[in-house]
Amino acid sequence: MDISSFLVIEQAPYYQPGDILPLKNTKMVFGRESIDWKPDITFNNIFVSRKHFTIYFDTNAFFIKDLQSKHGTFINGKKLEPHKQKKLRANDKISFAKDLVLMTFSINNFEETSDFLPITLDDIQCNSATPTLDRLKQQVVVDCNCYTLTEKEYKFIELLLQNNQFVSKEEVIQYVWSERFSSNTMEPMVSLEEINALVYRLRKKLPETLVIETIRGKGYYLKT
Known part of the structure; x- marks a missing residue:
């Protein structure tokens, strides 16, 4: 050997x-x-x-x-x-x-x-046939193209990919805005406008082949 x-x-x-x-x-x-x-x-x-x-x-x-x-x-x-x-x-x-x-x-x-x-x-x-993540560079790679994201944009995409491409609004708040949680704050104040603004920026950055869909009353779905 x-x-x-x-x-x-x-x-x-x-x-x-x-x-x-x-x-x-x-x-x-x-x-x-x-x-x-x-x-x-x-x-x-x-x-x-x-x-x-x-x-x-x-x-x-x-x-x-x-x-x-x-x-x-x-x-x-x-x-x-x-x-x-x-x-x-x-x-x-x-x-x-x-x-x-x-x-x-x-x-x-x-x-x-x-x-x-x-x-x-x-x-x-x-x-790879599917989107991949580079945590060190904070990038998502789609069709051989790299898209650099902010910390919260990256965490949002990471959460979608980890959960078979669908997440609820509550999961997004808990994961993306985790810094707002504390022993005294079990439900941090994250407005719908903040989430919508984050989704809007991601839709502007990502290619057309990677679509974030809003499921009314349920959450978000990543369509590839």
Whole structure:
């Protein structure tokens, strides 16, 4: 087994860009920790399943397999079929948890590494069929075009994508205007005019292929 192979963190909660995750065991499970379960590599996030995916070494190669996770595992922007193994190659990008986690697979094998060019995060987002988010740059990427948003605009779009593209007005207030909540204020004052103004600015910024619809009396829906 080639113990010098490893994963490089590009972005992930509680990790720093450039952090190394050595692939030191023949089989490693990645997932979310619970009271009665601790994976080999832990990512404690609500979009990570307890047993999200596994990376294992077999026949002189590393393979990855999604363990039927709720939100999926992606290699170079393409979603893996659950329980179907895929061979990892140098510079493959592994992303999951709604793109909050992005890692690069690195293998200490010069002959294999030289056959592949590095793949950037922009390449993954450009090849994706659905809108993707870049939290570091506070951007939404649609059809290979990047749209830079304000903090509240970004949080609004993030909420829509995280909730299968529909959110209620109450959810918007709680998430986008979270700074107005306190121990003494359970229902912060956020006017309908503020929400409408935010939606108006987003509609002006985003392309025609990304439409925010208002569902009267219910909330907002993102149509792609």
